[in-house]
Amino acid sequence: MSAVVERSEAGPADPTVRRAGFGSLLRSELHRFRSRRFIQVVLAVAVIGWIVATIIALTQFGNPSDAEIARAEQQISTDVASMHQAWEDCQAHPEQGPPGVAPEDFCGPEPTRDTQRLEWYLDKAPFDFGATGNDGALAFAALSAVVAALVGATWIGAEWSTRSLVALLFWVPRRMQVMAAKLLVLVGAAALIGVVAQAGWLAMSGILRAVEGSDNQLPHGFWSDLLQTQGRGVLLTVIAALLAFGLTNLVRNTGAALGIAFVYLIIVESAVRAMRPHWSPWLLSDNAVGLVKHGGNTIYFYDGIPDSTGFVPQVEYYLGHLQAGVYLGAVTVVVVALGAVLFARRDIH
Amino acid sequence: MPAVQLTAVSKTYRRRGRPPQKAIDNLDLLVESGGVHGFLGPNGSGKTTTIRVLLGLVSADAGGGEIRLLDQPVPQGLPDVIGGVGALVETPLFFPGFTGRLNLQLLAEAAGVPKSRVEECLELVDLSDRADDRFKGYSLGMKQRLGIAAALLKSPRLLILDEPSNGLDPAGIRDVRELIRRLGSDGQTTVLLSSHLLAEIQQVCDHVSILARGRCVASGPVGEVLASGGSGDVLVQVADPTAAAGILHQAGFAVSPADGALLVHSVPSPSEITRVLAQSGLYLEELRRVTPDLESAFLAITEDHPAGSGDQA
Numbered sequence: 051m052s053a054v055v056e057r058s059e060a061g062p063a064d065p066t067v068r069r070a071g072f073g074s075l076l077r078s079e080l081h082r083f084r085s086r087r088f089i090q091v092v093l094a095v096a097v098i099g100w101i102v103a104t105i106i107a108l109t110q111f112g113n114p115s116d117a118e119i120a121r122a123e124q125q126i127s128t129d130v131a132s133m134h135q136a137w138e139d140c141q142a143h144p145e146q147g148p149p150g151v152a153p154e155d156f157c158g159p160e161p162t163r164d165t166q167r168l169e170w171y172l173d174k175a176p177f178d179f180g181a182t183g184n185d186g187a188l189a190f191a192a193l194s195a196v197v198a199a200l201v202g203a204t205w206i207g208a209e210w211s212t213r214s215l216v217a218l219l220f221w222v223p224r225r226m227q228v229m230a231a232k233l234l235v236l237v238g239a240a241a242l243i244g245v246v247a248q249a250g251w252l253a254m255s256g257i258l259r260a261v262e263g264s265d266n267q268l269p270h271g272f273w274s275d276l277l278q279t280q281g282r283g284v285l286l287t288v289i290a291a292l293l294a295f296g297l298t299n300l301v302r303n304t305g306a307a308l309g310i311a312f313v314y315l316i317i318v319e320s321a322v323r324a325m326r327p328h329w330s331p332w333l334l335s336d337n338a339v340g341l342v343k344h345g346g347n348t349i350y351f352y353d354g355i356p357d358s359t360g361f362v363p364q365v366e367y368y369l370g371h372l373q374a375g376v377y378l379g380a381v382t383v384v385v386v387a388l389g390a391v392l393f394a395r396r397d398i399h
Numbered sequence: 400m401p402a403v404q405l406t407a408v409s410k411t412y413r414r415r416g417r418p419p420q421k422a423i424d425n426l427d428l429l430v431e432s433g434g435v436h437g438f439l440g441p442n443g444s445g446k447t448t449t450i451r452v453l454l455g456l457v458s459a460d461a462g463g464g465e466i467r468l469l470d471q472p473v474p475q476g477l478p479d480v481i482g483g484v485g486a487l488v489e490t491p492l493f494f495p496g497f498t499g500r501l502n503l504q505l506l507a508e509a510a511g512v513p514k515s516r517v518e519e520c521l522e523l524v525d526l527s528d529r530a531d532d533r534f535k536g537y538s539l540g541m542k543q544r545l546g547i548a549a550a551l552l553k554s555p556r557l558l559i560l561d562e563p564s565n566g567l568d569p570a571g572i573r574d575v576r577e578l579i580r581r582l583g584s585d586g587q588t589t590v591l592l593s594s595h596l597l598a599e600i601q602q603v604c605d606h607v608s609i610l611a612r613g614r615c616v617a618s619g620p621v622g623e624v625l626a627s628g629g630s631g632d633v634l635v636q637v638a639d640p641t642a643a644a645g646i647l648h649q650a651g652f653a654v655s656p657a658d659g660a661l662l663v664h665s666v667p668s669p670s671e672i673t674r675v676l677a678q679s680g681l682y683l684e685e686l687r688r689v690t691p692d693l694e695s696a697f698l699a700i701t702e703d704h705p706a707g708s709g710d711q712a
C-alpha cells in the first residue's frame with residue numbers, strides 16, 4: 051500500500067458529499083439489482099425454462115388426419131352412449147343416492163357430445179388457443195410469481211447475510227428511505243418479470259398456433275378476458291415478490307424465509323385443507339388462484355357434521371378477484387410494513 | 400466545534416434469560432476537531448458500541464444524554480452530516496460477489512460522490528490493480544484496505560476507524576498509520592481511531608480517551624495521559640548499589656535492583672534521593688525518571704477501573 055504515503059493529492063479535500071437525494075439512492079439500488087449474480091441466474095434459468103417448455107409443448111400437439119378425427123368421433127359417440135345409459139340408470143334408482151339429495155344433483159348433468167372434448171380422444175390434438183389462453187396465463191402467472199418470490203427473497207436476504215445493508219446506512223442513515231428504495235426497485239422488477247412472463251405465454255402460444263394450431267375461431271371477448279387475466283397475473287407476481295421480500299426482511303435470512311414459505315405451502319395448507327377445510331378461503335394459494343383465474347376460484351370442500359348415513363354436505367365458496375386481491379394485498383402490506391418498521395427501530399450490529 | 404461530543408450517554412442491552420448489560424455507562428466523551436484522537440479500552444469496554452451509537456446504528460438509552468456529531472444531534476441530525484463522516488466499523492461490509500470497484504461505485508452513487516473519487520480512493524489504498532476482482536477473492540488485508548477506501552470516499556471531515564490495522568501486513572500497517580497521521584495533520588480532518596494496539600495509539604494519536612466498563616476513565620493529550628498513569632519510578636545508578644539500596648531503604652524508599660542499578664518506586668521528588676545518598680557519601684552517576692509507556696499507563700488506569708467480564712464491545 052505504498053501509494054498511501056506517496057499520493058498526498060488524493061487525500062481529503064472539501065467534503066465531496068453533502069446530502070444525496072432519494073433519486074441517487076434509487077439509481078444506486080437499481081444498479082445493485084442489475085449487478086446481482088443470483089438474480090441474473092434466476093432470470094436466465096427462467097428464459098431457458100421457457101425455451102424448453104415451448105419445445106416440449108410442440109411435441110405434445112399435432113394436426114390430426116381426417117381418419118384420426120373420424121376415429122375419435124366414433125369413440126366419443128360410443129362413450130357418450132355408455133355414459134348416457136349409466137345416467138339413465140341413476141335417474142331410475144334415486145334410492146341409491148344419499149337421502150334428501152335429488153337425483154339430478156346426485157347423478158350429475160346429462161352426458162352429451164358437448165361434454166366430451168375431441169382432444170381427449172386424440173393422441174395429439176391441435177393447439178386450441180381459445181380454450182387454453184386463460185389457463186396458460188394463469189400457469190405463467192404462477193411461474194412468474196415463483197421467480198419473483200425468489201428474486202424478492204434474495205434481493206434483501208443477501209443484503210442481510212453480507213451485512214452490506216449496514217454499510218449502506220453509513221451513507222444513507224434514513225433507514226426507511228433505504229427500505230423504500232429497495233422496495234421500489236423490487237416492485238418495478240417484479241412487474242417487469244410479470245409482463246415478460248405473460249408476453250412469453252403469448253409468444254409461446256403464437257408459436258404453437260403457427261405450427262400445430264387448430265382452425266377454431268377465438269371466442270367472443272377472448273382478448274379482453276385474456277388481457278385482464280394477464281394483468282392480474284402481473285399483480286400476483288408483484289405481490290409474491292413483496293411477500294418474499296417482507297418475510298425475508300423479518301427473518302433476515304433467505305434460506306430461512308424460503309424454508310418457511312415451503313413449509314407453509316406444502317405442510318400448513320395441506321393440513322388446513324384436511325383438518326379445517328372451512329379455513330380454505332383464507333389460504334394464500336387459493337386466494338392467488340382466485341385473483342388470477344378467469345372467473346375467480348370456486349372452492350369446494352366437505353365441512354360440518356356427518357348425518358346418520360355418514361353423509362357430509364359439500365360447501366361451495368366463491369373467491370372473486372376483488373376479495374382475493376384485497377386479502378393478498380392486506381397480508382403483503384402487513385408483512386412488508388412489519389419488517390420495515392423493525393428495520394427502522396431495531397439496533398443494527 | 401467538537402467533532403464528537405457525548406454527554407452522559409448510556410446503552411443497555413437486554414439479554415434473554417440474563418440480566419441486562421450496560422455497554423456504555425453514563426459516558427462523557429469529547430473529541431475536538433482536527434488531529435487524531437485515539438479510542439482505547441480493553442475488550443468489552445464499549446468502544447464499538449460507542450461508535451455504533453455515534454453512527455445511529457444503535458440507539459442510546461432513552462431519557463438522558465446528548466450525542467452530537469459534527470455539531471448535529473444524533474440521530475436526528477445525522478442525515479445532515481453523514482456526508483462528512485467516513486467510517487470503518489470492525490470488518491468491512493461489502494457484497495462478496497461484486498468487484499471492489501463496483502462495491503465502491505454503488506456507495507458513491509447512493510451518496511452522489513463523483514465516480515472519479517472512486518478511482519482516487521482505490522489508488523490511495525493501492526488497490527487499482529485488483530479493483531476488478533471480486534471482493535470474496537480478496538485477502539483480509541485487501542478487504543481492510545477497501546474498507547478504508549470506502550471510508551475515505553466522501554472526503555470526510557470526521558473519519559471513524561475501528562481497528563483499521565486488522566489483517567494488514569507490517570508494510571500495510573505502516574502505510575495506514577502514515578495515512579492516518581497525514582489526515583490528522585491536514586487541518587480539515589478529524590480521525591477517531593479505535594484500536595486495541597497501544598503502540599498504534601501512541602505512535603499515531605495526539606489525544607487519547609481510555610474506556611473501561613463503558614466509562615471514559617482518562618482523556619487528554621497522549622503525553623498527559625501517560626504522565627497521569629506513570630508510576631513515579633526513578634532509576635538510580637551509583638558505584639555501590641548494595642550500600643545505596645540499604646541507605647534508601649532506611650530512608651523509607653521502596654527499592655528494587657535493576658540490572659546493576661536501582662529502581663526506586665513511587666518517588667514524588669527525585670531530589671530527595673540525591674540528598675539522602677549525598678549525606679551518606681554516595682554520589683550519583685545517573686538519576687532518571689522512568690518514562691511510562693502507554694501500556695503501563697493503560698494498565699494502571701484500567702486497573703483502577705477493572706473491566707467487566709462481558710464481551711460486549
